[in-house]
Structure formats: C-alpha cells, structure tokens
Amino acid sequence: MGLTGSIEYLLNRRLRHPYFGKVGRLSGKVQFGEALVDAAKRELFEETGLTAQTWNLEEMYRKTRFREDGTPVQDVFFYKFFVTDFSGTMIDTTPYQENFWATKHDVFSKNEFDPYDDLDLDERDTPQDFKLVEACGDAEGY
Numbered sequence: 001m002g003l004t005g006s007i008e009y010l011l012n013r014r015l016r017h018p019y020f021g022k023v024g025r026l027s028g029k030v031q032f033g034e035a036l037v038d039a040a041k042r043e044l045f046e047e048t049g050l051t052a053q054t055w056n057l058e059e060m061y062r063k064t065r066f067r068e069d070g071t072p073v074q075d076v077f078f079y080k081f082f083v084t085d086f087s088g089t090m091i092d093t094t095p096y097q098e099n100f101w102a103t104k105h106d107v108f109s110k111n112e113f114d115p116y117d118d119l120d121l122d123e124r125d126t127p128q129d130f131k132l133v134e135a136c137g138d139a140e141g142y
Helices: 036-048 103-111
Strands: 008-014 050-066 072-088 097-104 132-140
Touching: 008 103, 036 050, 036 097, 036 132, 097 103
Parallel strands: 050 132
Antiparallel strands: 008 097, 050 072
C-alpha cells in the first residue's frame, strides 16, 4: 500500500530500444539451471536494489510478437510473481531503466506513462491461483 492507501506497483520505464519509454513490470532472463523464484529474486535485487520476503508464482505468460508481414520477431515466456514485504534502498535509475512505484490510476490516466499493450495491474493484496496465458502482439520497435 502506498501513502494514500492505494495499492502501488513496482514498475519501470525502459531507457533503451526496443520499446524505449514503455512502462511495465520488471523482467529478466532465467540463467541456465536457475530456479524461477531464484531468478526473480536475483533480478529484483540487480535491477532495483530491493529484496522481498513473500513470493507467489501466479502466471506463466507467453508473448509472441510479429511484424506487419507476419514474420515472428519475439517469442518469450514471462513468469509473473505476486511479491510483498519489500525492503532495501531502491535504485531509481540504471542505464537501462527508471524504477518507480505507481498506482494503477496513475499509470493509465497520466500522459507521462506509456504502458506496454499487455500491462495488466490487478488491484488486490492477495495472490491468485496459477494460470497459463498466451498472447500475440505487434512488433513495435523492431
């Protein structure tokens, strides 16, 4: 919860291409042989300087992107965790991204944000059951 009592999300704005300026969740690569939760914890710390106590895997999300001519340019899997109980000193900016806390209302109502086409922010304070999602999108930025 933020200072206003609204749920806040830890998000970032990309500072490199593709997708320069887009706002979304933290992401990163799983290293060979690494457990998903360990990868998520490592990426959280590397990208933000934060740690967290509670980790619940909620979703495996497959995103494919295609050029206008139908050529596939991206096919990735994302593992979405519901994370709470953050601690540490946040790194606000890296060479690749700006990190910040924001409410759903701020992200979708202010012109300063350009969210990814599939950014979904559920306003809840408890984890949900695991689900598998597949989606396709345009190859914006490629």
